[in-house]
Amino acid sequence: MARVVMKFGGTSVGSIERIRHVAGLVRAEREAGNEVAVLVSAMAGDTDRLVALVKEAGEHNPHLPMREYDAVVSSGEQVSSGLLALTLNASGMAARSWTGWQIPIHTTEVHGKARITDIPASALIHALTDGEVAVITGFQGVGPDGAITTLGRGGTDTSAVAIAAAIKADRCDIYTDVDGVYTTDPRIVQKAHKLDKISYEEMLEMASLGAKVLQTRSVEMAMIHRVPLRVLSSFYELGTENGGTLVCDEDEIVETQVVSGITYSRDEARVNLLQIEDKPGVASAIFGLLADANINVDMIVQNVSRSATQTNMTFTVPESELEKTLSVLTSNQDGIGYGSLSSDNNVVKVSVVGVGMRSHAGTAKTMFQALAEKGINIQVIATSEIKISVLIDEEYTELALRTLHTAYGLDAPLE
Ligand code: ADP
Ligand code: ASP
Ligand code: MG
Secondary structure (H helix, E strand, O other), rough: OOEEEEEOHHHHHOOHHHHHHHHOOOOOOHHHEEEEEEOOOOOOOOHHHHHHHHHHHHHOOOOHHHHHHHHHHHHHHHHHHHHHHHHHHOOOEEEEEEEEOOOOOOOOOOOOOOOOOOOOOOHHHHHHOOOEEEEEEOOOEEEOOOEEEEEEOOOOOHHHHHHHHHHOOOOOEEEEOOOOOOOOOOOOOOOOOEEEEEHHHHHHHHHOOOOOOOHHHHHHHHHHOOOOOOEEEOOOOOOOOOEEEEEEOOOOOOOOOOOEEEEEEEOEEEEEEEEEEEEOHHHHHHHHHHOOOOOOOOEEEEEEOOOOOOOEEEEEEEEHHHHHHHHOOOOOOOOHHOOOEEEEEOOOEEEOOHHHHHHHHHHHHHHHHHHHHHHOOOOOEEOOOEEEEEEEEHHHHHHHHHHHHHHHOOOOOOO
């Protein structure tokens, strides 16, 4: 007997018909003698709809009261967990729904992107050992003051891994609408191919660089707690082959490529601050203000300007935080001391990821050459030990992905 966590994303529970299919997958695990905790996302499209309502009610104020944002957007998961528990009950299975606070899933107070701090799991474990299926709301937790918090978009992946770690599950299966992790987004590059295994480290980079198949924090948590993580499709018929992708330690992978995956993130905006005084403390003032506003700054370049006493700064922030960023910078223009400010959200960050880069020279050259041959201009570059990212015009996203996929020899062989 094993203890299993199964996570179902929005499209997997997008209708009553899909929920019935999910109930069948849960039943199969129970019939194999396993204890089952299920994490569900809101039904497809629901969270987007709720976010839009919140924005409308808040009159598009960039400094929205995030406590109320969480109160509203967390509700989609309550619907899907209740519906799945009902469906399981209707087919004669013992099951009940649990919200974040009922578990309880304790988090920090940072509404909209809270982090899980601890999960006292004894009540949940008791229900599982009693033979009940626990259907838990993903994405939500409870903050120190008792208010509902949410874990950031795509957060149900993290809820699933955190529950798996808390109940010491034997595996955590992430069911989604693709049959595993691919070399790049299969919806954009048809020649992308499925990876049977990927290391935690590469998956972590790919997730943080935009491969939304897993939320970044979920991979980080799986890596720390050594949770065996599998990504697989919920859209297959019971009893058919559904191997998916195993996220595991690097040494479990026999053959590694220099580049394992290519990602893109459209949720990027470029900010340029011109004529900043070139003196110690300026970067600290800018990024200190942004950090205090909980804005994540990503790529940063400081350029030399024509003047000896002034400099220019370019950096990127999530597109969703651009308005807030501009409002923070404009209201502190005198304090920071800059001449002008501009921004562009028609940009995309494209990254190549692979542990093989550590021991292989020339990876950057291949990337720059391939993009140059297609006339794609690179605006900002950032590198780490196992990734190279470039910021380019959004219009070239698909061309860049396809070009790099071929350049690194990742195209699937023709059938
Ligand atoms: P869920 O609702 O199940 O959480 P998501 O939409 O969050 O599903 O994630 C699955 C989607 O991730 C896929 O439909 C696919 O388009 C996208 N995706 C992006 N990059 C990759 C990749 N490298 N491998 C697989 N899927 C990817
Ligand atoms: N429903 C949430 C979202 O759409 C959480 C998730 O799907 O994981 O972001
Ligand atoms: Mg997701």
